[in-house]
Amino acid sequence: METKIHPQDLPRFRVQNVPQTAYYIPDFLTEEEESYLLAKVYAAPKPKWTQLSNRRLQNWGGLPHPKGMVVEKLPEWLQMCADRIHSLGVFQDKMPNHVLVNEYQQGQGIMPHEDGPLFYPTITTVNLGSHTLLDFYKPLPGGEGDAGSTEQANIEASAAPCDERYTMSFLLEPRSLLVLQEDLYHHFLHGIAERSADSITDRVTNLASCGGAAVGDTLTRATRVSLTIRHVPKTLKVQLRLGRR
Numbered sequence: 001m002e003t004k005i006h007p008q009d010l011p012r013f014r015v016q017n018v019p020q021t022a023y024y025i026p027d028f029l030t031e032e033e034e035s036y037l038l039a040k041v042y043a044a045p046k047p048k049w050t051q052l053s054n055r056r057l058q059n060w061g062g063l064p065h066p067k068g069m070v071v072e073k074l075p076e077w078l079q080m081c082a083d084r085i086h087s088l089g090v091f092q093d094k095m096p097n098h099v100l101v102n103e104y105q106q107g108q109g110i111m112p113h114e115d116g117p118l119f120y121p122t123i124t125t126v127n128l129g130s131h132t133l134l135d136f137y138k139p140l141p142g143g144e145g146d147a148g149s150t151e152q153a154n155i156e157a158s159a160a161p162c163d164e165r166y167t168m169s170f171l172l173e174p175r176s177l178l179v180l181q182e183d184l185y186h187h188f189l190h191g192i193a194e195r196s197a198d199s200i201t202d203r204v205t206n207l208a209s210c211g212g213a214a215v216g217d218t219l220t221r222a223t224r225v226s227l228t229i230r231h232v233p234k235t236l237k238v239q240l241r242l243g244r245r
């Protein structure tokens with residue numbers, strides 16, 4: 001990984017005129033790095049994949065749990081991403097220790113949700129293979145900031161028409177990195193519509209940082225793989241007792 005971005009460079013990647021706080025870094029990866037990471041994702045053993053109705057995923061680092069995550073060492077290719085993101089300074093002194101790999105076929109998505117209380121409130125997303133639009137929604141009354149209500153908020157968000165609560169979208173291009181913090185973590189819901197193509201409107205707020213796309217364009221999706229890299233603060237150290245001598 002070549003281009004090193006330092007914490008002092010971060011402000012110039014801040015997305016303007018949106019609630020706090022988002023950073024969008026186009027070309028965070030080179031094409032070689034993107035191919036390498038995609039190859040690693042697809043080299044994972046088949047049982048590593050969990051098939052959901054509208055996407056499939058791989059969980060790395062351990063299963064986040066209210067009582068604590070039993071930490072599993074990240075494979076080298078994900079640790080490399082975690083290290084590089086850590087050096088941006090967005091996790092302060094914490095080390096990202098959890099990665100969710102999501103794969104979306106054309107037309108697939110993820111319903112509006114919040115990431116909940118098990119994570120340090122910073123989401124970093126490495127984007128591979130295709131663009132997508134990440135949509136943001138105002139929360140339901142009573143839904144926000146309440147640790148116990150995440151599931152409920154999810155269910156209601158998917159049942160109720162979201163149109164009135166739709167606020168804005170970010171265009172996530174291949175090889176880019178997105179960082180979400182503060183209100184964009186705690187307050188707004190995020191989701192990806194189940195669409196095969198995206199219309200670029202003036203609600204796509206990071207367009208100035210994107211290469212080439214303009215309002216009025218229609219972008220056809222391909223298969224997208226995202227690496228959602230986060231920090232789980234509460235971990236359990238399981239004592240392995242190997243044969244006592």
Ligand SMILES: O=C(O)CCC(=O)C(=O)O
Nearest residue numbers: 100102110115125226228
């Ligand atoms: O694929 C993405 O960028 C979104 C994934 C996501 O929101 C999640 O895993 O919580």
Ligand SMILES: [Fe+2]
Nearest residue numbers: 113114115190
């Ligand atoms: Fe999420």
